[in-house]
Amino acid sequence: MSKQCNDSDELMPIIEDVSEQDSDVTQARYWQVLIVDDDEEVHHATELALKDLIVEDRPLNLLHAYSAQQAKAVLIAEDNISVILLDVVMETELAGLELVEVIREELNMHALRIILRTGQPGYAPEMETIQRYDINDYRTKPELTRIRLFTILTSAIRAYNQIRSQQLMRQGLEKVVKASTELAHFYGMQMFAEGAVKQISAIMQIEPDGLICAQESQGEKSAGPVIIAASGRYSSLVQTSLETLDSEPIRSSIMQCLDSKQSLLEQGLTLYFSTERGRGMAAYVDVSRPLESIDKHLLEVFCANLSIGFDNVILYNRLEEQAFKDPLLDIANLNSLRRYRYTAISGNDYARLALIDIDDFSSFNDSFGHSAGDGLLVTVSSRLQKYFPHCFLARVGSDVFALLGSQQDIVTDHILSLFDSSFVVDEQPFKITASVGFVDLKDQEFDSSAHYKDAQVALKQAKLYCRGGAVSFSADMGQDARDRMHLLAELKQALNDNALFMTFQPKFKLSTMELSGVEALLRWRNKAGVLVPPDQFIPLAEQSGLMVSIGTFVIEHCCMQFQMLKQAGYTKLTMAINVSPTQLEGPGFVQQLRKAMKQYNIAPETLELEVTETVAAKNISELCKVLDKVRQLGCKIAIDDFGTGFSSLSVLHTLPATRLKIDRAFVDPMLQDDSIAKMIVNLGQTLGMELTAEGIETEEQLEKLKEFGCEEGQGWLFAKAMILEDLLNFSHKRTKNK
Numbered sequence: 001m002s003k004q005c006n007d008s009d010e011l012m013p014i015i016e017d018v019s020e021q022d023s024d025v026t027q028a029r030y031w032q033v034l035i036v037d038d039d040e041e042v043h044h045a046t047e048l049a050l051k052d053l054i055v056e057d058r059p060l061n062l063l064h065a066y067s068a069q070q071a072k073a074v075l076i077a078e079d080n081i082s083v084i085l086l087d088v089v090m091e092t093e094l095a096g097l098e099l100v101e102v103i104r105e106e107l108n109m110h111a112l113r114i115i116l117r118t119g120q121p122g123y124a125p126e127m128e129t130i131q132r133y134d135i136n137d138y139r140t141k142p143e144l145t146r147i148r149l150f151t152i153l154t155s156a157i158r159a160y161n162q163i164r165s166q167q168l169m170r171q172g173l174e175k176v177v178k179a180s181t182e183l184a185h186f187y188g189m190q191m192f193a194e195g196a197v198k199q200i201s202a203i204m205q206i207e208p209d210g211l212i213c214a215q216e217s218q219g220e221k222s223a224g225p226v227i228i229a230a231s232g233r234y235s236s237l238v239q240t241s242l243e244t245l246d247s248e249p250i251r252s253s254i255m256q257c258l259d260s261k262q263s264l265l266e267q268g269l270t271l272y273f274s275t276e277r278g279r280g281m282a283a284y285v286d287v288s289r290p291l292e293s294i295d296k297h298l299l300e301v302f303c304a305n306l307s308i309g310f311d312n313v314i315l316y317n318r319l320e321e322q323a324f325k326d327p328l329l330d331i332a333n334l335n336s337l338r339r340y341r342y343t344a345i346s347g348n349d350y351a352r353l354a355l356i357d358i359d360d361f362s363s364f365n366d367s368f369g370h371s372a373g374d375g376l377l378v379t380v381s382s383r384l385q386k387y388f389p390h391c392f393l394a395r396v397g398s399d400v401f402a403l404l405g406s407q408q409d410i411v412t413d414h415i416l417s418l419f420d421s422s423f424v425v426d427e428q429p430f431k432i433t434a435s436v437g438f439v440d441l442k443d444q445e446f447d448s449s450a451h452y453k454d455a456q457v458a459l460k461q462a463k464l465y466c467r468g469g470a471v472s473f474s475a476d477m478g479q480d481a482r483d484r485m486h487l488l489a490e491l492k493q494a495l496n497d498n499a500l501f502m503t504f505q506p507k508f509k510l511s512t513m514e515l516s517g518v519e520a521l522l523r524w525r526n527k528a529g530v531l532v533p534p535d536q537f538i539p540l541a542e543q544s545g546l547m548v549s550i551g552t553f554v555i556e557h558c559c560m561q562f563q564m565l566k567q568a569g570y571t572k573l574t575m576a577i578n579v580s581p582t583q584l585e586g587p588g589f590v591q592q593l594r595k596a597m598k599q600y601n602i603a604p605e606t607l608e609l610e611v612t613e614t615v616a617a618k619n620i621s622e623l624c625k626v627l628d629k630v631r632q633l634g635c636k637i638a639i640d641d642f643g644t645g646f647s648s649l650s651v652l653h654t655l656p657a658t659r660l661k662i663d664r665a666f667v668d669p670m671l672q673d674d675s676i677a678k679m680i681v682n683l684g685q686t687l688g689m690e691l692t693a694e695g696i697e698t699e700e701q702l703e704k705l706k707e708f709g710c711e712e713g714q715g716w717l718f719a720k721a722m723i724l725e726d727l728l729n730f731s732h733k734r735t736k737n738k
Contacts, residue, residue: 030061031157032080036071036099037087037117042141046085049146055157057289067091068099075103081112082160083136083153088118100133110134111163113156117141190238192313193229193281199302200271200285213283225258225282250284257282263303265291271299273307281310328374329381332394337402337452340392342441345406352407353451354438355459356384356415359467361399364432368425375425376432383418402455412436412470435462436470464539488544490526491537495549500524502557503721506730507576507692507714510706515731517574518565519610519714520558521721522550542582551583555596561724562607563600568728576608576638584611585622590629597633604634608659612641620654631656638692642680652687660684662710664695670704681708 035046043064050060063078065071067090075081084103088096096116103109114135136156144152193213213229225242227234237244245251257263257270258280264270269291273281291299321327324336332340342351358364358380365373377399384393384401391405403410415436422429437459439451458473465471494500504518524532541547554577562575583589597604609630611623627637638659639652652660666677677693684691693705696715705713719730 029058031055031058031082032061032063032078033153034063034065034071034074034078034081034084036065036068036084036090036096038066038090039087039119040066042087042117046149049144049149050153053150053153055150055154056161060153068095068102071099072102072107075107075109075112079109081109083113083115083156085115085117088116097133100135104134111160111167113160115139115152115156117144190228192310194231196273196283197229197231200283200299213281225254250286254282254284257284263299265296265299269299271303273303273310275307275311275314326395329378329395331381331385332392334394334396334402337392337394337396337404340394340404342392342404345408349406349408351404351441352410352438353441353455354403354410354412354415354436354470355396355455356401356403357397357435357437357459357463358399359433359435359463364430372425376423376430379423379425380434383423387414387418396452400459402452407440410438412438412472416468416470433468435459435467437462437473438470439473484540487532487537488540488546491524491541492546494524494526495546495553499526500550500553501723502554502561503723504561504575504727505714505721506719506727507574507712508718510693510702510710510713515570515573515734516712517576517608518727519576519721520554520578522554522578523721538580542580545582547580547582548586551580551586551589552592554578555593559596559600559602559607562602564724565727570731574606574608574636576610578610578640581611581623584626589626590633593630593635594633605636608636608638610638610640610661611655612639620651624654624656627656649683652683652689657689659690659692660687662691662693664715667693667695667701667705667715668697670701671698674704674708677705678708681705681710685709 033050035043037043037046043066047062050062053060063074063081065074069091071084071086075084086096086099088094090096092098096118100114100116103112103114114133116135116138117140118138119141136159137152139148139152197213213227227237227240227242227245230236230238234245242251242254253264253270257272261272261274261280263272269285269287271283271285273283275281324333324339325331326333344350358376361373361376364376377395381393381395381401384403388403388405388409391403391409394402394404396402403415416434419432419434422431424430437455437457439454439458441451454473457477458471461477462469462471471477501523503521503523505521506515507517507519508514509516522534522538524534524537526532538547541550558575558577565573565575596602597607609627611627631637636658637656638661639655639657640661641663642660660680660683662677662680666680670677681691690712691710692712692714693701693710694714696702696705696713696717698717701715702713702717722730
């Protein structure tokens with residue numbers, strides 16, 4: 001018996017007379033045939049018998065193994081072997097048959113065709129062997145002449161080709177079915193296109209190599225066609241531009257196909273898939289043989305069916321984008337944030353959620369238009385994406401962004417620093433600020449509902465008390481939010497139960513110390529008998545929308561008690577009522593005021609409405625329309641807390657105000673610095689307005705204000721706010737003591 005070869009280096013394909021040009025042909029252009037025999041002469045004889053044979057338009061590529069063990073190694077390394085010529089008796093009497101079982105059961109190579117050869121026919125009965133194993137033929141070595149070997153090998157290769165085609169077709173269909181369940185994101189599109197590539201290979205009976213599926217560009221978002229599926233030597237180009245392909249003929253063919261919207265079937269094969277939504281798909285196949293009529297027919301039917309499939313993929317992809325993407329900014333939206341799952345990058349890492357709210361965005365929209373507002377959002381989004389590339393970014397409100405990621409990345413100072421430089425919109429720079437609320441998710445997974453609410457609480461605190469800054473959520477803050485909700489519920493109940501009441505602080509003519517009027521102040525005593533400070537429940541009522549109802553209560557009760565005051569003989573007094581912006585913006589305020597004055601017989605000139613300068617400056621044009629109507633009724637208008645806001649002096653010219661009130665913040669320090677108080681008095685006198693000083697608590701302050709020419713004042717030096725009954729007693733005592 002010949003010497004067995006155990007050196008794997010000798011397991012080389014033996015192909016004679018191969019030119020350098022032929023060596024460039026890929027393995028896919030050959031039929032791979034594995035010769036397994038422990039006799040070296042058999043290998044050489046088989047090579048001579050099969051030399052220069054062409055089977056099904058392809059040459060043969062012979063591989064060699066000298067034992068069952070070596071053959072198994074070759075089969076594992078080469079997965080595209082078509083036929084194995086296998087000696088039954090090698091290192092053992094049944095080594096070949098045992099290898100057949102390994103091929104079918106262990107390696108699961110069911111397409112590979114097996115031709116058994118034996119020099120000792122008695123070792124394996126022919127009928128029993130063929131029945132037991134999936135083999136193509138079983139011959140003795142002397143029977144295998146060149147013609148007989150060619151005939152058997154051709155039959156085996158044809159069988160292999162048919163089985164492989166069926167396998168490819170089945171794999172392609174499985175890809176398409178799988179893609180149909182994954183159409184909710186782009187990966188579904190890729191899987192669908194890969195299935196199309198597999199099916200084209202099966203239809204054309206070629207290996208899935210050199211196939212490209214390109215997606216036509218849309219609008220300005222893509223510079224050109226993109227490769228969305230490829231196989232073989234092109235597989236590394238998936239998700240890249242078609243321009244990266246180094247073959248100019250293939251690029252030209254695909255571009256021609258997309259431009260003409262027709263399949264090209266003459267040189268090579270370029271298939272076009274049309275869709276109803278303006279997007280075209282093209283697949284290129286390098287086919288060397290001419291197409292038969294049945295090939296063209298199958299491809300036409302195939303392309304029509306796939307066009308419908310691509311339409312469905314595109315439709316579902318767009319539905320996905322609408323549900324989970326912001327259409328303006330092309331980033332995630334609130335729905336996407338809610339389903340996002342954060343993965344920690346290390347054991348010490350934890351997530352942070354930040355909500356970023358652009359300050360005064362509505363005013364920006366009103367001033368420069370919604371187109372500029374959209375442009376501002378785009379520039380802010382781009383800057384956030386640039387500086388936080390590893391974080392999840394979403395638009396969760398009209399002007400609110402969410403950042404979710406590692407606390408190492410989301411540093412609030414870095415967020416705020418992004419707003420230090422201007423944002424350019426339509427070639428014009430704008431300086432804006434943003435308020436940030438954030439919550440740390442230490443030792444917790446992201447809970448979209450709970451943590452998002454916590455971040456909202458922190459953001460609201462930032463907007464109220466730290467505008468342009470950042471506030472971190474804390475457990476105390478959560479408790480504060482719950483306390484506020486509890487307080488709001490109590491306030492609603494107090495309004496229903498008439499538990500709110502009015503107090504009145506006297507105002508005096510400073511030159512004569514004569515009682516000139518009163519300022520009505522709202523008070524609330526809760527069920528525990530404790531007075532709730534106005535600076536706690538008034539802002540809460542404003543934010544919750546309850547202020548309109550409370551404002552109606554105030555107007556009604558002030559007019560009613562003012563009538564009682566006049567009926568007690570105080571007919572020359574005036575009454576000042578504080579009015580919130582929510583009341584003025586609400587419908588029917590002027591009609592409500594007119595009705596209350598008529599019902600309680602209140603002379604309009606004795607009623608004065610107080611508005612703050614900061615409120616007046618926010619929406620001055622609309623506010624002036626309402627206040628002009630109030631003035632037409634005959635009522636007076638006072639600007640309260642003057643000097644504490646940030647409005648311009650032009651507000652004084654614009655508003656139909658008759659009185660200017662000096663805030664106690666400028667009255668308190670008068671003994672150290674009286675310049676601001678004096679300036680406000682001079683300003684009011686220049687504009688022909690009446691003046692009232694608040695918070696007078698010392699004789700020195702009183703004397704200074706009288707010296708400046710301030711006409712009216714109120715404060716604890718004279719009297720605190722009191723209910724109507726106490727006010728009547730107070731006024732009666734003053735009259736009696738004169």
